[in-house]
Amino acid sequence: MHVERLEPSTDILKESERVMRICNACRYCEGLCAVFPAMERRRTFTGKDLKYLANLCHNCRGCYYACQYAPPHEFALNIPKTFAELRLETYREFTWPGFLAGLFQRNGFKVSLITVLSVALVVLLTFSLKGVSGVFSVYQGENAFYRVIPYLLIVIPVSALGLYILAALLAAAVRFWRETGGQLSELFDPIANGQAVWDALRLKYLDGGGYGCNYPDERFSMARRWYHHFMFYGFMLCLASTTVAAVYHHFLNWNAPYPFWSWPVVLGTVGGLALLLGTGGLFYLKRRMDTEPAAPTAFPMDVGLLVVLFLTSLTGLLLLVLRDTPAMGALLAVHLGLVVGFFITLPYGKFVHAVYRYAALVRNALEESGEEH
Amino acid sequence: MKSDHKETVDLTQTFDVLVIGGGNAALCAAMTAREAGASVLVLESAPRHFRGGNSRHTRNLRYLHESGNDFLTGPYPEDEFWDDLLRVTGGQTDEPLARLTIRESNDVGKWMEEHGCHFQPPLRGTLHLGRTNAHFLGGGKALMNAYYVTAHRLGVEVLYDAEVHDLKMNDGEFSSAGFRSNGDSRTVRAKTVVVASGGFQANLSWLKEYWGEAVDNFIIRGSPYDKGQVLRVLLDRGVKPVGDPRQCHAIALDARAPKFDAGIVSRLDSVSFGIMVNKHANRFYDEGEDFWPKRYAIWGRLVAHQPDQIAYSIIDSKSIDLFMPSVFPPIEADSIKDLAVKLELDPSALEETVTRFNQSIGPGTFDYSILDDCETVGLEIPKSHWARPLDTPPIYGYPLRPGITFTYYGVTVNERARVIMENNQPSPNIFAAGEIMSGNILGKGYLAGFGMTIGTVWGRIAGKEAAGYACGAA
Numbered sequence: 001m002h003v004e005r006l007e008p009s010t011d012i013l014k015e016s017e018r019v020m021r022i023c024n025a026c027r028y029c030e031g032l033c034a035v036f037p038a039m040e041r042r043r044t045f046t047g048k049d050l051k052y053l054a055n056l057c058h059n060c061r062g063c064y065y066a067c068q069y070a071p072p073h074e075f076a077l078n079i080p081k082t083f084a085e086l087r088l089e090t091y092r093e094f095t096w097p098g099f100l101a102g103l104f105q106r107n108g109f110k111v112s113l114i115t116v117l118s119v120a121l122v123v124l125l126t127f128s129l130k131g132v133s134g135v136f137s138v139y140q141g142e143n144a145f146y147r148v149i150p151y152l153l154i155v156i157p158v159s160a161l162g163l164y165i166l167a168a169l170l171a172a173a174v175r176f177w178r179e180t181g182g183q184l185s186e187l188f189d190p191i192a193n194g195q196a197v198w199d200a201l202r203l204k205y206l207d208g209g210g211y212g213c214n215y216p217d218e219r220f221s222m223a224r225r226w227y228h229h230f231m232f233y234g235f236m237l238c239l240a241s242t243t244v245a246a247v248y249h250h251f252l253n254w255n256a257p258y259p260f261w262s263w264p265v266v267l268g269t270v271g272g273l274a275l276l277l278g279t280g281g282l283f284y285l286k287r288r289m290d291t292e293p294a295a296p297t298a299f300p301m302d303v304g305l306l307v308v309l310f311l312t313s314l315t316g317l318l319l320l321v322l323r324d325t326p327a328m329g330a331l332l333a334v335h336l337g338l339v340v341g342f343f344i345t346l347p348y349g350k351f352v353h354a355v356y357r358y359a360a361l362v363r364n365a366l367e368e369s370g371e372e373h
Numbered sequence: 374m375k376s377d378h379k380e381t382v383d384l385t386q387t388f389d390v391l392v393i394g395g396g397n398a399a400l401c402a403a404m405t406a407r408e409a410g411a412s413v414l415v416l417e418s419a420p421r422h423f424r425g426g427n428s429r430h431t432r433n434l435r436y437l438h439e440s441g442n443d444f445l446t447g448p449y450p451e452d453e454f455w456d457d458l459l460r461v462t463g464g465q466t467d468e469p470l471a472r473l474t475i476r477e478s479n480d481v482g483k484w485m486e487e488h489g490c491h492f493q494p495p496l497r498g499t500l501h502l503g504r505t506n507a508h509f510l511g512g513g514k515a516l517m518n519a520y521y522v523t524a525h526r527l528g529v530e531v532l533y534d535a536e537v538h539d540l541k542m543n544d545g546e547f548s549s550a551g552f553r554s555n556g557d558s559r560t561v562r563a564k565t566v567v568v569a570s571g572g573f574q575a576n577l578s579w580l581k582e583y584w585g586e587a588v589d590n591f592i593i594r595g596s597p598y599d600k601g602q603v604l605r606v607l608l609d610r611g612v613k614p615v616g617d618p619r620q621c622h623a624i625a626l627d628a629r630a631p632k633f634d635a636g637i638v639s640r641l642d643s644v645s646f647g648i649m650v651n652k653h654a655n656r657f658y659d660e661g662e663d664f665w666p667k668r669y670a671i672w673g674r675l676v677a678h679q680p681d682q683i684a685y686s687i688i689d690s691k692s693i694d695l696f697m698p699s700v701f702p703p704i705e706a707d708s709i710k711d712l713a714v715k716l717e718l719d720p721s722a723l724e725e726t727v728t729r730f731n732q733s734i735g736p737g738t739f740d741y742s743i744l745d746d747c748e749t750v751g752l753e754i755p756k757s758h759w760a761r762p763l764d765t766p767p768i769y770g771y772p773l774r775p776g777i778t779f780t781y782y783g784v785t786v787n788e789r790a791r792v793i794m795e796n797n798q799p800s801p802n803i804f805a806a807g808e809i810m811s812g813n814i815l816g817k818g819y820l821a822g823f824g825m826t827i828g829t830v831w832g833r834i835a836g837k838e839a840a841g842y843a844c845g846a847a
Contacts, residue, residue: 025698027697068513069638074634211510
């Protein structure tokens, strides 16, 4: 299927080129992150270079506050804002399938709408399946959840969505890689991937050269990095919980709900709490942030993902606490609805930054190693 | 943005120490005085966004150290430091004050880190300074941001947009300062004053007293807020001047740069790779005299003495990738003649200059990392190194003008940073630090990162002495 790609607007590419050209004659920021050393490997900046650099930028904002040419200086350099705007356009450009790129416009609204519709659909299905009294009954013991919503009705759609997400994200990564000028085989270079994983797991480039990023304001702080860690590792623990539960179900023939002191529940509980803390903390910081170095269009998209993750985690934890009460059925429906909404919107919202950022880190690792030789 | 400083300051009180200026020297003085127990007010003439004077444009500081550390690759002992200073100033320095500066800079990086400075190891472009100069992570503006945060935490009060225009003085003793703030005229009393308000590079009419109308063709690369009002007031009130008023740090920079405040990015490193010609398409100085970092600061003055204060660096495609990229793209042409047309030079004159230059180049092996043997033979203005014929299109040209970073003319001080009056007596309570007194130490020439050394060392001396006088006299 051939779909016309949405090239970033020439205005934002032009502005990015102007900013990088001035930065490359200054280079005072070269100790802050990976973007500036990558910039110094170039003398001129094509669209490919700029899309790569914009996605390598972790938005730590150190360069904005350190910049002698930041507005109101007449050069008016504002890398965090400029690159955030370019990143948004690359998300649209590399989206798979391309005809869904429009979801990145007014993204906060669209993500919310899709999520609300998903919840409504699952809730409606559940009520039509079980009736009002059936939903608000108490279910206990083995397979309690599946007596509200049958197992296959949960597993088949969610697994299908999961596979679709993997395919969409991989396609997006490949599009990014090709458009920024790489051989596909390089994307899978084991050494570069090792380095990129290590950089990503530590959020190395949110450390602003060792002292934290300038977020939410001018002062150096590790707060954002920590909250992001809570969110990321909380999310990973929830994935681990689901995986362990699937193993129990299919291979040990041990079906949910599991007791509190079991791996799926412990992992899910710790992960869920970390997710609450991480997303809540990031939201709190975002509300307090200096808006000068930010792209206004990015705000609703960022908040959209935080809210969906927060609610998914909150309903999951409530489900654990209230699973022996008549509220369980409705909560299960809402929680599953949120999961479905999260999954559907995942390749078309803020989440994709992880894909392009990671690919950019792989390219950065390749360039760094090429330079040493 | 949330303000981290109080908007209003109680001006009915008498401050222990008034600091005039908002750059490195001013903040070092303010923090030191406050730590000694003094109440301190800083009057910065720039708005908050442009605070920090020329320190905003700096990137490193040279200091004495007996051994290397995380940010410095090896020792930089006193004798070597002194020799470097003697060489660049040609002996135009006050040795006791210069030696004091060097000694007081000993391991000053530690003090800076305690006051919020973040250093980084030198990377790529500045490796030649890796042993002698410590680099600020993010550059001078980041350093100023850190110092303002620390000063605020210590309880230093700061007013921005506060331009001092008058000092009440009696027999060399200061009592109050008049300043304009948001259009209002206001007065503040203090027991002592530290003047750290920089030079006067942004005061074009003052520069014209020495340079005439040529100033209209100068570009002021430094802070536009260094107008020298307080320097002028001090000199008018009988403080003894120091230095040559014509001396300034002047580089040749891209003629397309903005009139003020372009800082580091306006410089061009192409000069030693080709030839420099004036508006008559004639060469006027040896472009390959020495390594570029040792020579870039003479070209501002050289261009200032050319007709209409303009010159053109001309290189060919062999050299285009050998120096730091420029903000403004080069003017490009397929031939010398076409380039002359684009640069509005006489095409035949430029062709003749290039032809003579190309024909006078002897055999040699080009190597930019050493003083190589590519030199011209028989030209009245030779090119001693890196002379290669301009013969491989495209040919590139950059227009260059004199770019003034800062001036040297200032006030005389003693070893306790007290300003000296015309009668050679020190003022009891007027102190000076930074660029405004750098002429005591730098009669001419420049050492990379040494302006920050002077500001830090003398800011600390002035802050300590002022606090000592104010609190002792209380």
